[in-house]
Amino acid sequence: MISYTTPHCTKILSLNLNLGNKCQEECPVGTFGVSCRQTCRCENGAKCDHISGACLCELGYTGEKCEVRLCPEGHYGLTCDKRCHCHAQNTHSCHPMSGECSCQPGWSGTYCNKTCTPGFFGVSCQQVCQCQNGADCHSVTGECICAPGFKGSKCSTVCPSGTHGINCSATCGCKNGAQCSSVDGACSCKAGWHGVDCSINCPIGTWGLGCNLTCMCGNGGACNALNGHCTCAPGWRGERCDLNCQVRDVSPTAHPSAVPVTQ
Template identity: 65%
Template sequence: MPPRVCRCQEECPVGTFGAGCAQACRCGDHSQCCPASGACVCEAGFSGEACDVPLCPEGLYGLRCDRKCPCHAPNTRSCHPMSGECTCRPGWSGLYCNETCPPGFFGEACKEVCRCQNGADCHSVSGACLCAPGFQGPSCSAPCPAGTYGTNCSSSCGCQNRARCSPVDGSCSCTPGLDLDLDLDPNPVPDPWSRPDVRTRGRDPFQTLGLVSRLPL
């Protein structure tokens, strides 16, 4: 079948044809729409009513369809039958579709911008936020609830005595006065007017058993 030729004197805006350019073209990406008739004029290497049928079998390109496409097949949408140029699936980039989207981008041709916060990256295909440890929510804008930490806030804190738990790594920040460990001398001086010999090693000194009440006023 000889190639269709469009002979037109006036051009409509891209994607339209006919009287007053009121009709929508139905041509594929590898074609031009004749503004007079709406017929699709295929670029080299394609055929079909909508110019969406490559002349070469999948994975091959060239005038004789004898050259192997250089694209990484699992990540490739199509290989141009004449040039061998790779068109990547969403989430992939590079000349051969073997590179993921750069940080901060996702989607078709990696042109969509991620909408994540607090240092989070997003899924290269869907754009879903992958929160950094310590944050949660659709955009990773919310810190972990009290008592939890880590990736997806899935770990439970183990801090005691009202200590603060880091939402990132679960480390404990002790409340002032509660970070000492108390140890009473096992042989206290019997003098009632003297304070007991107290060695502090990690508990609140004011929690000594009866210590405050026994001290002289």
């Protein structure tokens, strides 16, 4: 028996065993050999010997890597006389002894006939999606399918100004400083404008956001569509153009010549 001693443990080479203070643990699952540097190649849930790497097959499998089913595909049981009930296209394998279905990524359920619940993906639908802002998650890969108005690997980025839609691929058509919805491109017009693309002035007699306010200018006065201010016609004055230019205010001490002239 060949061995050597280190400050921490004694290693027995002929048995490939580790003894002592820091060499008493078996290799992690999936590895074997000296310093656990080799990777196990076992399949179908087989365990790997941590020393030799030999595969310890589950019932129903054989072969060096446990890659061979004892029952034909689609059958299971001690005499392979039972038929598997797994969904054919969504199933990775049917256990040759128990008939348990092992689902393809993106599928779950006893018979692999259920898609992943929203927010989950992958093998047995155990992985959690990282998508944001209402994005869909691909049930197999976990790739995010962004909702309109967002982009990025996790759909966390709002569309840049002037763009909208799926993957921010559409260009906004809003005019006169209107805001464009990053989702559907709808225009939010500034005061004084209306129309699908905000290119039309408010109709005469209206003003403000959505042209929903009524102008109060009288006697032919023009109304500013932005703020509703009146520009009076000749001969009229006042905030609403309701005062005749010939009429002047008179105080009690005013000179007689300041008395309003009427005709």
